[in-house]
Amino acid sequence: MNTYPSAYEADMSTRDPLAGVGAEFPARWSPRSFKKTSIAQEDLAIIFDAARWAPSAYNEQPWRILTSTEETFDTFLGLLTKPNQKWALNASVLGFMIAHRTFTHNGQHNGWAIYDCGAAWMSLTLQARKFGLYTHGMAGINKEGIYATFAINAEEYEVVAGFALGVLDVREKLEKPYVDWEAPSGRKPLTEVWKQGAW
Numbered sequence: 507m508n509t510y511p512s513a514y515e516a517d518m519s520t521r522d523p524l525a526g527v528g529a530e531f532p533a534r535w536s537p538r539s540f541k542k543t544s545i546a547q548e549d550l551a552i553i554f555d556a557a558r559w560a561p562s563a564y565n566e567q568p569w570r571i572l573t574s575t576e577e578t579f580d581t582f583l584g585l586l587t588k589p590n591q592k593w594a595l596n597a598s599v600l601g602f603m604i605a606h607r608t609f610t611h612n613g614q615h616n617g618w619a620i621y622d623c624g625a626a627w628m629s630l631t632l633q634a635r636k637f638g639l640y641t642h643g644m645a646g647i648n649k650e651g652i653y654a655t656f657a658i659n660a661e662e663y664e665v666v667a668g669f670a671l672g673v674l675d676v677r678e679k680l681e682k683p684y685v686d687w688e689a690p691s692g693r694k695p696l697t698e699v700w701k702q703g704a705w
């Protein structure tokens with residue numbers, strides 16, 4: 507298992523987890539400045555295997571993860587929106603989370619497939635952090651282009667979101683406005699998101 511060191515330690519002062527929250531949660535953030543680095547195949551296998559262990563409705567495991575190789579990186583990059591292309595070009599791997607739309611056991615619509623894809627993505631993200639790597643999720647993708655480029659049957663599968671995976675580089679390598687956004691963000695207070703006993 508290799509480690510992929512970051513170019514610097516980010517300032518975590520905007521992050522205020524309660525004492526006792528596992529360090530891996532606030533230590534995950536979504537940078538845009540990546541240092542082009544090749545990730546060993548065996549490390550990638552571990553990262554994407556971690557996604558397999560996410561929970562899912564009926565244990566359907568509806569997630570499919572389509573990732574770039576060095577040869578196909580530019581094709582994947584071209585399937586991001588232009589603003590995302592500007593910073594994602596130095597990621598090591600680009601990927602798309604894709605959901606199988608129906609349940610295997612009865613062929614009915616799986617209304618939780620996207621929810622389960624999110625769980626799988628968080629699993630692979632936290633595993634990536636164990637290697638020192640970072641992910642950055644992307645809504646800004648060309649879904650129609652992805653279905654067409656990879657001949658994905660849109661009746662069977664839903665392209666959910668994209669992501670970049672890579673090694674953290676210094677923020678100064680980003681152009682504006684991205685350089686100004688390159689910092690771990692804060693969060694809503696716990697009282698706003700956690701309602702106990704009544705809404």
Ligand SMILES: Cc1cc2nc3c(=O)[nH]c(=O)nc-3n(C[C@H](O)[C@H](O)[C@H](O)COP(=O)(O)O)c2cc1C
Pocket residue numbers: 534535536537590642643644645646647667689690691
């Ligand atoms: C589903 C999803 C879609 C996102 N889409 C984009 C995107 O298209 N472009 C982008 O720069 N960031 C995108 N983000 C990153 C979010 O802006 C980021 O996760 C959020 O601001 C919280 O910051 P943090 O991940 O650093 O904690 C996306 C994140 C998620 C989970």
